Amino acid sequence: MTQTLEQALATVVYTFQQYSTVSGDKYKLCQTELKELLQKELPTWTPTEFRECDYNKLLSTLDANKDGEVDFEEYVRSLACLCLYCHEYFKDCSPEPPCAP
Numbered sequence: 001m002t003q004t005l006e007q008a009l010a011t012v013v014y015t016f017q018q019y020s021t022v023s024g025d026k027y028k029l030c031q032t033e034l035k036e037l038l039q040k041e042l043p044t045w046t047p048t049e050f051r052e053c054d055y056n057k058l059l060s061t062l063d064a065n066k067d068g069e070v071d072f073e074e075y076v077r078s079l080a081c082l083c084l085y086c087h088e089y090f091k092d093c094s095p096e097p098p099c100a101p
Helices: 004-020 031-041 052-062 072-090
Strands: none
Touching: 004 031, 004 072, 031 052, 052 072
């Protein structure tokens, strides 16, 4: 039986491959592919008021080697940063949801 973490890792790889093969270099996400991935795979985490210039800034931030695209390593680093942020944000929260009034 596949474990939850194994499934999550497979999903990370599969999701990147699904979007990176749409156009151009199949090993990198261009801005259009990155935008589509964010809008479809992280809809509640992507502000609806994001403008094209906001996607430009995000791509520039994620693009460590400044080649104009996000490769798999840059993609994984961004997900790791997102995980770290969530961990820090929720680490002091109660593991149980509060009781309803």
